[in-house]
Amino acid sequence: xxxxxxxxxxQALVRFVGxxxxxxxxxxxxxxxDLDIKKGxxxxxxxxxxxxxxxxxxxxxxxxxxxxxEIYLADRPIKNMPPHKxxxxxxxxxxxxxPHLTIEENVAFPLTVRKMPRSEVxxxxxxxxxxxxxxxxxxxxxxxxxxxxxxxxALARALVFNPQLVLMDEPLGALDKRLRExxxxxxxxxxxxxxxxxxxxxxxxxxxxxxxxxxxxxxDGIVQQIDKPDALYxxxxxxxxxxxxxxNNVLSGTVENIEQGFCxxxxxxxxxxxxxxxNIAGAGAATALSVRPERISILTDGQAPDGMNALPAQVxxxxxLGDHALAVLKVAGNGEFMVKLPPGAHAGLSHGQSVxxxxxxxxxxxxxxx
Amino acid sequence: xxxxxVAGADASSEVPLKRRLxxxxxxxxxxxxxxxxxxxxxLLFTFLGPIAGMLWRSVDDWEVRQVxxxxxxxxxxxxxxxxxxxxxxxxxxxxxxxxRDAGTVAIASKRLNYALNGFRTIMSGTARNxxxxxxxxxxxxxxxxxxxxxxxxxxxxxxxxxxxxxxSFYLLGALDLTRNLDGAIVAAPEEQAIYRDVFxxxxxxxxxxxxLCLILGFPVAxxxxxxxxGQSNVLMIFVLLPFWTxxxxxxxxWIVVLQSEGIVNDSLRWIGLIDEPLRLIYNRFGVYVAxxxxxxxxxxxxxxxxxxxxxxxxxxxxxxxxxxPVTAFLRIYLPQTVPGIGAGSLLVFILAIGYxxxxxxxxxxxxxxxxxxxxxxxxxxxxxxLASALGAVLLLATLLLAVVYGKLVHGQQVTGGxxx
Numbered sequence: 001x002x003x004x005x006x007x008x009x010x011q012a013l014v015r016f017v018g019x020x021x022x023x024x025x026x027x028x029x030x031x032x033x034d035l036d037i038k039k040g041x042x043x044x045x046x047x048x049x050x051x052x053x054x055x056x057x058x059x060x061x062x063x064x065x066x067x068x069x070e071i072y073l074a075d076r077p078i079k080n081m082p083p084h085k086x087x088x089x090x091x092x093x094x095x096x097x098x099p100h101l102t103i104e105e106n107v108a109f110p111l112t113v114r115k116m117p118r119s120e121v122x123x124x125x126x127x128x129x130x131x132x133x134x135x136x137x138x139x140x141x142x143x144x145x146x147x148x149x150x151x152x153x154a155l156a157r158a159l160v161f162n163p164q165l166v167l168m169d170e171p172l173g174a175l176d177k178r179l180r181e182x183x184x185x186x187x188x189x190x191x192x193x194x195x196x197x198x199x200x201x202x203x204x205x206x207x208x209x210x211x212x213x214x215x216x217x218x219x220d221g222i223v224q225q226i227d228k229p230d231a232l233y234x235x236x237x238x239x240x241x242x243x244x245x246x247x248n249n250v251l252s253g254t255v256e257n258i259e260q261g262f263c264x265x266x267x268x269x270x271x272x273x274x275x276x277x278x279n280i281a282g283a284g285a286a287t288a289l290s291v292r293p294e295r296i297s298i299l300t301d302g303q304a305p306d307g308m309n310a311l312p313a314q315v316x317x318x319x320x321l322g323d324h325a326l327a328v329l330k331v332a333g334n335g336e337f338m339v340k341l342p343p344g345a346h347a348g349l350s351h352g353q354s355v356x357x358x359x360x361x362x363x364x365x366x367x368x369x370x
Numbered sequence: 371x372x373x374x375x376v377a378g379a380d381a382s383s384e385v386p387l388k389r390r391l392x393x394x395x396x397x398x399x400x401x402x403x404x405x406x407x408x409x410x411x412x413l414l415f416t417f418l419g420p421i422a423g424m425l426w427r428s429v430d431d432w433e434v435r436q437v438x439x440x441x442x443x444x445x446x447x448x449x450x451x452x453x454x455x456x457x458x459x460x461x462x463x464x465x466x467x468x469x470r471d472a473g474t475v476a477i478a479s480k481r482l483n484y485a486l487n488g489f490r491t492i493m494s495g496t497a498r499n500x501x502x503x504x505x506x507x508x509x510x511x512x513x514x515x516x517x518x519x520x521x522x523x524x525x526x527x528x529x530x531x532x533x534x535x536x537x538s539f540y541l542l543g544a545l546d547l548t549r550n551l552d553g554a555i556v557a558a559p560e561e562q563a564i565y566r567d568v569f570x571x572x573x574x575x576x577x578x579x580x581x582l583c584l585i586l587g588f589p590v591a592x593x594x595x596x597x598x599x600g601q602s603n604v605l606m607i608f609v610l611l612p613f614w615t616x617x618x619x620x621x622x623x624w625i626v627v628l629q630s631e632g633i634v635n636d637s638l639r640w641i642g643l644i645d646e647p648l649r650l651i652y653n654r655f656g657v658y659v660a661x662x663x664x665x666x667x668x669x670x671x672x673x674x675x676x677x678x679x680x681x682x683x684x685x686x687x688x689x690x691x692x693x694x695p696v697t698a699f700l701r702i703y704l705p706q707t708v709p710g711i712g713a714g715s716l717l718v719f720i721l722a723i724g725y726x727x728x729x730x731x732x733x734x735x736x737x738x739x740x741x742x743x744x745x746x747x748x749x750x751x752x753x754x755x756l757a758s759a760l761g762a763v764l765l766l767a768t769l770l771l772a773v774v775y776g777k778l779v780h781g782q783q784v785t786g787g788x789x790x
Contacts, residue, residue, distance in 0.1 A: 096687035
């Protein structure tokens with residue numbers, strides 16, 4: 001496991017140990033997954049569709065059985081435990097509120113199947129509806145509620161029986177942007193005030209960065225990196241993560257030499273830069289350099305300070321975005337090289353103009369070739 | 371956009387907007403009406419017309435009124451307490467003579483015979499023996515002389531009862547009721563009281579077939595709804611196959627399968643389970659088997675369509691919330707199929723109570739349903755009144771059911787059960 005991914009067994013609420021899953025007996029959808037989730041943690045499984053994140057969640061919920069390996073929940077193996085005995089609350093993509101029951105009955109459902117006394121059910125449902133601020137809609141049916149309201153009800157229903165773990169499968173996917181952002185904060189607050197453990201699946205990286213304690217980036221059935229949001233953004237360990245999380249500029253080249261964690265890379269289009277040696281095979285190996293747009297400056301006098309990488313560039317376009325601006329440059333053969341500028345700074349740039357860009361070696365990471 | 375629209379409205383403000391909208395809509399509505407007009411006329415002539423005619427015939431009482439108008443008039447003020455006086459007899463004698471010449475005695479006597487068994491003989495005998503109109507004042511004695519039945523109150527009550535223009539005689543008869551001499555509604559004599567039994571049998575068989583269809587159809591519909599499309603399409607062909615086969619062929623196939631020398635009995639004997647052939651057909655068992663087979667698709671299709679709309683996510687959600695598969699089925703899945711169960715059951719039940727061919731072919735004498743008797747009265751004895759009355763009672767029962775069903779489904783919709 002990558003740094004930050006290790007949790008001692010005693011703390012882990014959920015542990016995936018060597019879990020594999022195949023549907024057709026030929027391709028592994030999940031390849032050898034090891035993942036520990038601490039009690040009280042908000043962990044997001046992030047990745048493109050088909051990366052295995054949803055399958056992982058379904059195995060945890062009990063709707064899919066691992067082909068190999070074991071899953072532990074509170075130190076008990078649950079591979080063969082049916083879903084209704086796992087005590088895991090789940091929020092589904094399209095809410096899955098029971099259409100023939102009222103909001104109140106929906107929220108009461110997990111309590112009544114547990115044969116809880118009626119008075120306690122009533123009390124808990126009331127406080128759950130108060131929590132999501134929908135007390136006045138208790139007797140409506142799901143079809144009469146807006147998407148955001150339905151989502152809140154689904155949340156309340158998944159939380160009302162105090163499950164030891166709550167799973168969320170792209171719960172905000174069907175909402176519009178503004179509502180989605182609002183709900184992100186609401187879920188985050190619920191997580192903090194109730195101290196629940198959440199496993200959240202999304203393909204939206206900004207959602208993952210906003211909400212999570214840790215993010216596991218999935219691709220091709222493998223966890224590429226699991227880390228805190230800032231570490232994931234600042235210190236991606238491979239090209240997939242660097243490209244998937246946030247904007248990324250890629251320059252390909254060949255490693256010339258490695259020295260004290262840094263390497264000199266000859267760019268394919270000519271010139272060379274110094275970069276952090278993160279994920280390279282050694283001298284002579286191909287590499288993809290990753291530089292974030294906001295770590296690059298346009299050098300007005302064409303001279304880079306000592307130790308800074310400098311490269312010639314040609315302005316392709318400028319994009320004004322209100323709080324900042326982007327310059328699209330052509331650098332070392334890459335015509336989509338983005339540089340983030342303070343607002344207004346794009347005014348001095350025009351199409352076809354030649355400029356120089358500079359970035360520090362610490363901000364340039366030499367990763368596996370794409 | 372809005373400004374331009376308002377300006378446009380102002381330009382031709384002579385005609386109010388509402389009226390212009392109506393005018394614009396009218397052409398479209400007329401076109402739509404023209405398109406459905408052929409169907410509307412077809413329905414009117416082949417469906418609504420015959421039904422109205424049937425309802426009318428179940429209360430219409432024209433025979434005696436037409437053949438014996440003077441007798442009917444003479445009896446208009448009769449209190450029914452005693453044999454009527456001389457004028458009535460004179461009118462009767464006159465009517466019988468006229469009817470005899472016109473050859474219409476049989477029409478009236480057939481109707482009167484329904485009301486009083488043996489009336490046909492009284493009428494034909496009287497018509498034959500009444501050589502000439504009796505002298506004034508002697509009509510009563512003459513007629514009683516020909517047939518003493520004319521001296522009985524019941525004979526005259528039968529004529530009075532059949533003198534129309536409307537009668538409850540057939541409708542009461544269809545419910546095993548009749549009127550006694552004093553006009554009070556009483557139970558029909560035991561040997562004539564069969565229709566309540568037949569209605570009861572019709573509803574019992576229909577209910578049984580509906581329940582059997584539901585029990586057999588539910589799992590099939592579930593399978594159709596949950597299997598992958600390719601496999602469910604193949605299965606669907608098997609469900610629909612009976613639709614493409616003639617009802618008569620399917621029913622006769624059951625005779626081949628179930629008769630004492632049929633496949634089932636031969637197989638059972640070959641295995642050695644039985645020595646004597648089982649009686650599987652020409653009894654209630656055969657009726658249930660054949661009718662259930664014929665009506666099963668009508669149950670499966672509505673069930674299937676309601677199950678198709680139930681997302682598998684609901685069952686998953688129920689499981690994740692702690693419901694065992696049985697609880698999840700009973701509390702989440704089953705309630706959502708209720709509209710399908712209701713529609714399928716109603717369809718099967720209503721089709722079943724009108725069944726005629728199948729019970730006639732594979733049932734015994736005691737398994738004939740109400741349609742058999744309706745057909746019997748229309749084609750064999752030509753008693754349109756009773757046939758129509760039986761049909762009217764059946765129609766009423768069916769309508770009642772449809773209304774109850776509509777109320778139930780509507781209630782569900784009001785509470786949002788059909789939403790999402």
